[in-house]
Amino acid sequence: MGEKIAGLDVLGEEYFADPHAYHAAFREGAAATRVVLPRGSRAWLVTRYEEARSVLADPRFSKHHEGFRRVVELSRPDGVEGPAFDESLARTMLNMDPPDHTRLRKLVTKAFTARRVELLRPRVREITRSLLDEAAARGDVDLVDALAFPLPITVICEMLDVPMDRRDDFRQWSNVLVGGSFEPVDIQAAGQAMAGYLLQLVEHKRADPGDDFFSELVHAGDDGDRLDQGELIAMAFLLLVAGHETTVNLIANGVYHLLRHPDQLAKLRDDPSLLPGAVEEFLRYESPINQATVRYTTEDVELGDVVIPKDSLVLVSLLSGNRDEAKFPDADRFDITRPTGGHLAFGHGIHFCLGAPLARLEGEIAVGMLLERFDVTPTEDPESLPWRPGTLIRGLVELPVNLTPRGAR
Ligand code: HEM
Numbered sequence: 001m002g003e004k005i006a007g008l009d010v011l012g013e014e015y016f017a018d019p020h021a022y023h024a025a026f027r028e029g030a031a032a033t034r035v036v037l038p039r040g041s042r043a044w045l046v047t048r049y050e051e052a053r054s055v056l057a058d059p060r061f062s063k064h065h066e067g068f069r070r071v072v073e074l075s076r077p078d079g080v081e082g083p084a085f086d087e088s089l090a091r092t093m094l095n096m097d098p099p100d101h102t103r104l105r106k107l108v109t110k111a112f113t114a115r116r117v118e119l120l121r122p123r124v125r126e127i128t129r130s131l132l133d134e135a136a137a138r139g140d141v142d143l144v145d146a147l148a149f150p151l152p153i154t155v156i157c158e159m160l161d162v163p164m165d166r167r168d169d170f171r172q173w174s175n176v177l178v179g180g181s182f183e184p185v186d187i188q189a190a191g192q193a194m195a196g197y198l199l200q201l202v203e204h205k206r207a208d209p210g211d212d213f214f215s216e217l218v219h220a221g222d223d224g225d226r227l228d229q230g231e232l233i234a235m236a237f238l239l240l241v242a243g244h245e246t247t248v249n250l251i252a253n254g255v256y257h258l259l260r261h262p263d264q265l266a267k268l269r270d271d272p273s274l275l276p277g278a279v280e281e282f283l284r285y286e287s288p289i290n291q292a293t294v295r296y297t298t299e300d301v302e303l304g305d306v307v308i309p310k311d312s313l314v315l316v317s318l319l320s321g322n323r324d325e326a327k328f329p330d331a332d333r334f335d336i337t338r339p340t341g342g343h344l345a346f347g348h349g350i351h352f353c354l355g356a357p358l359a360r361l362e363g364e365i366a367v368g369m370l371l372e373r374f375d376v377t378p379t380e381d382p383e384s385l386p387w388r389p390g391t392l393i394r395g396l397v398e399l400p401v402n403l404t405p406r407g408a409r
Helices: 013-017 019-029 049-056 065-074 100-112 114-118 121-138 143-148 150-160 164-178 187-207 213-218 229-245 247-260 262-270 272-285 356-373
Strands: 008-010 033-036 042-046 140-142 293-297 301-303 306-308 313-316 374-378 400-405
Touching (some): 049 293, 049 313, 100 229, 114 356, 121 400, 187 213, 187 229, 247 262, 356 374
Antiparallel strands (some): 033 042, 293 313, 301 306, 374 400
């Protein structure tokens, strides 16, 4: 299957088009597979559920900011060149081990608890309603562009009080940094532009604080638990990129699979109380993050039937773990009523996604309101729609649909 270099599997364009077929073969093989990433670097890819979960919770699989930079550089398609990634953006808690990780995470946890996030519900509904009003006026839309992308980004920009007028720039920078384009891009320029803008924003919040969550962070207490300038910029970057690159795929991948499975769509329309479970199945079945979960071994580690040497780059495929038959019987069947407990879409262990309650809320509101208001029909063959390139993210480039108001026929 696919291209190989001396027994190593190459994760190239064929892989992006159908990663599930590769994963099924890898899971049959060994506990970890040696792969070649698009720009020639080597990594160990963990694809089985049990091993994926154990790696995510094992401190011998470490994170450090070097890891993020390398993966950003390596995961994009061949030919997409760019010099070193801007260091200042890589100093996020996602790329740190305890105790730094613990300190940084503690500072932001309270803004993302299920209770705090629930307070955002009316505003998330309002944003969704206005996006759907605009989409309805057009009828034929790309659902990624019309709903799945703008909803989460508007919400996170409002939480951080990032001005609306820079959102297109953010989209572009973020896309460049996380991959998702087959075109040559300048990673360094995007990183510098983003870091420069965030620095301005921090300075602005210092001089003129608002009642937003970002101002709160800038002015966090002087008890030693304060973020330094670099940490603030990295934190803002992490939250904005997480807000840009993930929930968009939860929404679009979910709607895509509902359209491909009319029986499941009908079931959900008949009983909207199935929605929270359906969102979990969207997350399990086509996980928005494939391999952005990067680790480094701090020593030789035995994992199932393989030994991964010290200082290896290890990628955990959440997309694959969630399709493992050993955990989810009939895993390739999309079933919005199946038990999904323990799925790995939000990771596992100390780095478990901070934004999970927010992502779930946005996913439920977006899909719920879309189905309540419209009949949704694909305007292109769903089987032929392009997926984003790169190994980090699993998401559609576009999802062209027709929206007809319900009851209008
Ligand atoms: C971490 C997935 C939405 C903020 C993670 C991780 C995963 C993940 C898998 C762990 C990565 C690892 O262990 O290496 C997702 C998915 C989302 C989503 C699938 C949407 C469906 C969000 C949102 C936010 C967010 C909306 C906030 C705005 C974060 C942060 C971390 C994180 C801050 C780092 C936590 C830490 O290092 O302790 N996310 N995420 N995520 N996520 Fe999310």
